[in-house]
Amino acid sequence: MNPIIQTRNLRKVYRMGDIQVNALDGVEIDINAGEFVAIMGPSGSGKSTLMNIIGCLDRPTEGHYILTGENVSDMSKVQLAAIRNRRLGFVFQSFNLLPRTSALRNVMLPLVYKRGKSALAPAEREALAMQALKTVGLADRAHHHPQEMSGGQRQRVAIARALVNDPVLIMADEPTGNLDTKTGDEIMGVLHELHQRGRTIVMVTHEAYIADQTERTIFLRDGKIDDEGSF
Numbered sequence: 431m432n433p434i435i436q437t438r439n440l441r442k443v444y445r446m447g448d449i450q451v452n453a454l455d456g457v458e459i460d461i462n463a464g465e466f467v468a469i470m471g472p473s474g475s476g477k478s479t480l481m482n483i484i485g486c487l488d489r490p491t492e493g494h495y496i497l498t499g500e501n502v503s504d505m506s507k508v509q510l511a512a513i514r515n516r517r518l519g520f521v522f523q524s525f526n527l528l529p530r531t532s533a534l535r536n537v538m539l540p541l542v543y544k545r546g547k548s549a550l551a552p553a554e555r556e557a558l559a560m561q562a563l564k565t566v567g568l569a570d571r572a573h574h575h576p577q578e579m580s581g582g583q584r585q586r587v588a589i590a591r592a593l594v595n596d597p598v599l600i601m602a603d604e605p606t607g608n609l610d611t612k613t614g615d616e617i618m619g620v621l622h623e624l625h626q627r628g629r630t631i632v633m634v635t636h637e638a639y640i641a642d643q644t645e646r647t648i649f650l651r652d653g654k655i656d657d658e659g660s661f
Contacts, residue, residue: 433496434599434630435461435484442479442653453479453490454490455653461632463598466625467643469634471650481634485518485601486510495624498598504630519592523604525584527576527591534559534572537591562590582613589620600624602633604638608620618643 442454454476461467471477482488483495488512496505502513514520519540527536537559541550544642550558559640563569576584585605592600603620608616618640625631633644641647649656 431460432463433500434463434465435632436494436496437483438494438496440480440483440495441474441491442483442488443491446653450572452653454483456493457650457653457655458625459648459655461630463630464625464628465646466621466631466644467633468640468644468647469518469650470631470636470641470647471656474652475650476653477634477650479601479653481601481632484599485520486513486634515540515546515595517598519595519597519600521527521585521592521600521602521605523607525576525581525608527584527587528557529576532573532575533563533568533579533587533590536576537562537594540591540595558594561591563587564592565593565624566590567641577598580613581609582616585609585613586620587616589624593624598630600629602631604634605639606635614640 431456437457438460440454440457443451444451444453457476457480469477470482479488485489486497490503493503494501497513498517504508505513529543534556537556541558544550560572563572566589568583568586568590569578571583576587579587605621606617609617621631622643635641
C-alpha cells in the first residue's frame with residue numbers, strides 16, 4: 431500500500447456566536463496511490479469541508495492530514511498554496527475557466543505560477559499545456575475560447591488544466607454536475623482513462639450512479655464516516 435492521503439481524528443469546528451458546529455468529527459480515511467474514490471453525503475454532512483481540507487484549501491481544527499507522507503495540517507496559507515500548485519489538480523462543477531482566454535492559455539495558468547528553479551520558459555509551458563489538451567482529446571480546440579465550446583469540452587479543458595502540473599492527486603468536485611447525462615458519462619470516461627493510467631482521483635458527487643463507477647465510496651453523515659453508506 432502507498433497512501434496518498436491519511437487523515438487521523440480530523441475535526442473541523444465552526445463557531446457562530448454561542449453555537450458550535452462540528453463540520454467534521456473525528457474523520458479517519460486512507461486513500462492509496464492509484465485509487466479512484468468518491469465522497470458522498472447529504473447536505474451538511476461535511477463532504478465539502480473534507481474536500482477543502484484534502485485540497486489544502488483549509489486547515490483542520492484538530493487532528494492530522496498527511497499528504498504523500500507529509501503532515502500539512504498546520505502549514506501556513508502560503509505553504510498550502512505551494513502544495514496545491516505542486517501536488518494537486520482541481521476540476522470544478524462550474525469549470526472555472528477564464529472566458530476571454532484560449533483553452534491553451536487556460537491550461538497553462540498553473541504553470542505560470544511556478545517560481546524560482548521550477549519556473550518554465552514560455553515554450554515549455556505551451557508544450558506541456560498542448561500535451562495535456564491532447565490527453566483529453568482537445569488539441570484541435572486549443573485556440574478556441576470557452577464560449578466557443580460545449581459544456582463537455584469546457585470540462586475537458588478544466589481536466590487538462592488539472593493535469594498540466596503532473597499532480598499526485600486530482601480533486602474533482604461534482605465534475606458532471608453542470609452536464610447532461612450523456613456528456614457527464616463522456617467526462618467520466620475521461621476520468622476513467624486517467625485512472626487507468628495510474629492517476630489518483632478523489633471525487634465529490636451527489637449522484638449514486640456516478641459514485642458507483644469509482645472503486646469505492648466514502649459516505650459522510652453529520653461530520654462522521656457512515657459505515658452503512660445509505661442516504
